[in-house]
Amino acid sequence: xxxxxxxxxxxxxxxxxxxxxxxxxxxxxxxxxxxxxxxxxxxxxxxxxxxxxxxxxxxxxxxxxxxxxxxxxxxxxxxxxxxxxxxxxxxxxxxxxxxxxxxxxxxxxxxxxxxxxxxxxxxxxxxxxxxxxxxxxxxxxxxxxxxxxxxxxxxxxxxxxxxxxxxxxxxxxxxxxxxxxxxxxxxxxxxxxxxxxxxxxxxxxxxxxxxxxxxxxxxxxxxxxxxxxxxxxxxxx
Amino acid sequence: xxxxxxxxxxxxxxxxxxxxxxxxxxxxxxxxxxxxxxxxxxxxxxxxxxxxxxxxxxxxxxxxxxxxxxxxxxxxxxxxxxxxxxxxxxxxxxxxxxxxxxxxxxxxxxxxxxxxxxxxxxxxxxxxxxxxxxxxxxxxxxxxxxxxxxxxxxxxxxxxx
Numbered sequence: 001x002x003x004x005x006x007x008x009x010x011x012x013x014x015x016x017x018x019x020x021x022x023x024x025x026x027x028x029x030x031x032x033x034x035x036x037x038x039x040x041x042x043x044x045x046x047x048x049x050x051x052x053x054x055x056x057x058x059x060x061x062x063x064x065x066x067x068x069x070x071x072x073x074x075x076x077x078x079x080x081x082x083x084x085x086x087x088x089x090x091x092x093x094x095x096x097x098x099x100x101x102x103x104x105x106x107x108x109x110x111x112x113x114x115x116x117x118x119x120x121x122x123x124x125x126x127x128x129x130x131x132x133x134x135x136x137x138x139x140x141x142x143x144x145x146x147x148x149x150x151x152x153x154x155x156x157x158x159x160x161x162x163x164x165x166x167x168x169x170x171x172x173x174x175x176x177x178x179x180x181x182x183x184x185x186x187x188x189x190x191x192x193x194x195x196x197x198x199x200x201x202x203x204x205x206x207x208x209x210x211x212x213x214x215x216x217x218x219x220x221x222x223x224x225x226x227x228x229x230x231x232x233x234x235x236x237x
Numbered sequence: 238x239x240x241x242x243x244x245x246x247x248x249x250x251x252x253x254x255x256x257x258x259x260x261x262x263x264x265x266x267x268x269x270x271x272x273x274x275x276x277x278x279x280x281x282x283x284x285x286x287x288x289x290x291x292x293x294x295x296x297x298x299x300x301x302x303x304x305x306x307x308x309x310x311x312x313x314x315x316x317x318x319x320x321x322x323x324x325x326x327x328x329x330x331x332x333x334x335x336x337x338x339x340x341x342x343x344x345x346x347x348x349x350x351x352x353x354x355x356x357x358x359x360x361x362x363x364x365x366x367x368x369x370x371x372x373x374x375x376x377x378x379x380x381x382x383x384x385x386x387x388x389x390x391x392x393x394x395x396x397x398x
Contacts (some may be wrong), residue, residue: 091302095311098398099304099367105398114392119363120301120355127310127350213398 007071084116085123092123093172095130095144096202102215103203109147110202128172135185138192139207143175146204152176152196159222164190176204195222246382261285267381269296269364273303274352278345287358292381298367298397300354307351319347363389365397 006013073079090096090109098104130143153165153176164187168177179187196205198218206215227233249255250262261282268290274280287293298304312321328335338344354360364377373394380387389395 095308097302097304097308099298101398110397111392113397114395117390117395119365119389119395120295120353120360124356125303125307125310125353127307129311 005069007069009073009075080116084118087113087116087118088121088123090147091118092121092125093128094147095127100212101145101203102206102210102212103145103217104213106213106216107203108201126172130175133178133184134208135183136190136192136208137185139184139194139197139205141176141178141184141205142203144204145202146176147202148174148176149201150176151199151201152205155195155199155222159225160191160193160195162189162191162193165196198222244382261289263289265290267292267294267378269294270300270354270360271296273299273306274348274354274357275306276345276347280348280357283354283357292361293354293358294362294364294377295354295360296364297369298365301363301365302397303351303353304367307353310350317349318351319349323347362387365395367398 087109091113096109098107098110101107104110128144130146132140132142132144134140148167150167153167156165157163164178164184166177166181167174168181169175178184179189184190194207197207197215198221200206200217203215250265251258251268265286268286270283270286270293272279274283295301299306303310309318309322312318312325323337327337355363362377364373366373369377376394377387377389387394
């Protein structure tokens with residue numbers, strides 16, 4: 001059963017819109033977790049929704065049972081508190097040291113921490129042991145800074161068509177792996193295009209010449225490329 | 238120490254870098270605590286600060302997150318990073334005379350793990366930044382002079398790094 005009428009944060013959504021599209025609408029002030037350059041992903045994006053007075057907590061891409069007249073809230077105090085807790089967990093789970101990170105000042109995790117009002121982590125830091133792979137001649141990946149958004153996996157597969165990256169293992173051992181879970185440098189499939197560097201939201205994948213605060217991402221490039229291919233629309237047209 | 242000419246209502250009563258007083262006094266109104274809690278001296282001073290201070294501010298990324306000093310927790314999977322960091326610094330990297338420092342009562346023992354301040358004592362206000370800018374410090378402290386809490390919102394007040 002498709003949703004015919006959907007109300008998000010007090011506004012009527014376009015009929016037939018998916019929850020993802022509807023929550024991306026300009027009047028919906030929820031933080032973006034997905035980007036338009038590649039396929040959507042069921043990441044953490046809490047919302048409350050339901051029809052007929054039901055109230056269910058759910059993820060944006062795993063919506064509650066669809067119902068006519070469904071009302072969805074993405075911006076309550078309770079949800080903002082959950083978002084802040086989730087961001088604190090990101091910081092506590094990895095090794096994110098903004099002070100000397102390549103992406104300091106240009107990092108989506110750092111920005112989201114400000115948006116949710118995080119002034120400290122209420123969760124104890126885990127200090128997992130995670131490696132840095134600098135075997136590629138131009139780029140490096142620091143797994144300490146990776147938040148497993150899988151943008152690199154998707155952009156490499158769907159836009160570049162090289163499929164260098166994958167996700168391996170589970171739980172706290174989960175990580176992004178190059179090739180057959182090997183050092184990045186020797187992976188023949190890598191074209192060194194740098195799209196994974198451009199879409200990486202943190203300082204996890206970076207150019208080797210960049211030091212503290214020097215990473216400047218170009219997140220729009222892969223989506224512009226997709227626009228050019230699919231709709232033959234170029235920036236200078 | 239004499240009162241500040243910028244803020245006449247402020248009297249600086251203790252500062253490891255700004256005054257020569259060795260002992261943390263009683264009945265302090267506000268304390269800015271800088272740095273992570275890394276050794277037994279830090280730990281003891283933090284407890285004294287909490288007991289004798291009305292409002293404790295965790296000041297800067299090192300106090301708030303353990304930041305760079307906390308990176309020694311990555312050694313030895315954090316179980317005994319004190320031993321691991323001392324062996325690295327004083328044994329493995331020593332050119333000559335390699336030995337672990339041992340001077341009980343003089344050189345404070347390292348804690349097993351470096352901790353952010355709020356994991357040791359309750360903290361009333363968090364002021365992140367590495368370092369916090371002068372503007373951010375002023376915006377946070379000024380309301381306290383009139384007994385009000387500062388509004389810690391937005392990148393200007395909250396951004397780490």
